[in-house]
Amino acid sequence: MDIIIKENYEEMSKYAANIIAGYIRSKPNCVLGLATGSTPIGTYKELIRMHKEEGLDFSQVTTFNLDEYLGVGMDLNKPYDMDQSYARFMYEELLKHINVKKENAYIPDGLSKNPKEHCLWYEEQIKKAGGIDLQLLGLGRDGHWGFNEPGSSLGSRTRVQALAEETLDDNYNAFYKKANIDRSEMPHFAITMGIGTILEAKNIMMIVNGSKKAEIVAKCLEGPITSQITSTAIQLHSGEITVVLDEEAASKLARIDHYKNIEKMKLKYGL
Ligand code: GLP
Numbered sequence: 001m002d003i004i005i006k007e008n009y010e011e012m013s014k015y016a017a018n019i020i021a022g023y024i025r026s027k028p029n030c031v032l033g034l035a036t037g038s039t040p041i042g043t044y045k046e047l048i049r050m051h052k053e054e055g056l057d058f059s060q061v062t063t064f065n066l067d068e069y070l071g072v073g074m075d076l077n078k079p080y081d082m083d084q085s086y087a088r089f090m091y092e093e094l095l096k097h098i099n100v101k102k103e104n105a106y107i108p109d110g111l112s113k114n115p116k117e118h119c120l121w122y123e124e125q126i127k128k129a130g131g132i133d134l135q136l137l138g139l140g141r142d143g144h145w146g147f148n149e150p151g152s153s154l155g156s157r158t159r160v161q162a163l164a165e166e167t168l169d170d171n172y173n174a175f176y177k178k179a180n181i182d183r184s185e186m187p188h189f190a191i192t193m194g195i196g197t198i199l200e201a202k203n204i205m206m207i208v209n210g211s212k213k214a215e216i217v218a219k220c221l222e223g224p225i226t227s228q229i230t231s232t233a234i235q236l237h238s239g240e241i242t243v244v245l246d247e248e249a250a251s252k253l254a255r256i257d258h259y260k261n262i263e264k265m266k267l268k269y270g271l
Helices: 009-026 041-054 086-093 115-128 165-179 195-199 211-222 230-236 256-269
Strands: 002-006 031-034 062-065 067-069 134-137 159-162 189-192 203-208 241-246
Touching: 002 009, 002 256, 009 031, 009 041, 009 134, 009 203, 009 241, 041 086, 062 086, 062 115, 067 086, 115 159, 115 189, 195 230, 203 230, 211 230
Parallel strands: 002 241, 031 062, 031 134, 134 203, 203 241
Antiparallel strands: 067 189, 159 189
């Protein structure tokens, strides 16, 4: 597992975007797993810049998003800050700015009439695409990936999941509040890829910033593996794992000096 500690959010975002761009350049038809939340916004901004200024080409790329709230879907008739769907978030923050083909950008459908069947269909599409080459992940404050809340099986697949109070609070404050939506009105369920689904991605990259996440980052990377903190499953992944943190998010890691040293050594020896 590569644990990279960057000075700040901007540096973290640039580093993460470079890794993603590297995948696209070496395999133009690669399959990317994408995440929502405030954390990846900087990474997406940098990818958009690379697309516009350096010609980074997404025309053959396929994307699969981790999750979507149940009961919402993209509504282009609403202003962006009134439409809280992850579909709309992805459209505004990344997809509309790059040349990924609409039919190749998959996001779970929060308006599906039959969510159970839709989840099976979603898994099928990932398989048909040949699996995910690189899954980008954020980290919820309770240690979740996607919406795999505490207690989710580490073998779980794409399914409907009830949101934990802490997650409702965080997502309410980050997104719903500014749209003047009452907290009780925000979706309390979501469709999410499972931990088992995520672990099947060939490689994964987790990005985390800010002191609020420092404690959970330490538990995720250095604590015991437990379904109470579903991202601890990172310790079970068999592919390349890259964790990109800013200094604040890394601040409670017990072995922080060790990780920094490894990075220095790798640079020194060109590894
Ligand atoms: C939500 C998303 C997660 C995301 C998490 C952290 O719960 N479903 O995929 O990682 O929020 O969000 P933020 O990046 O805003 O802290």
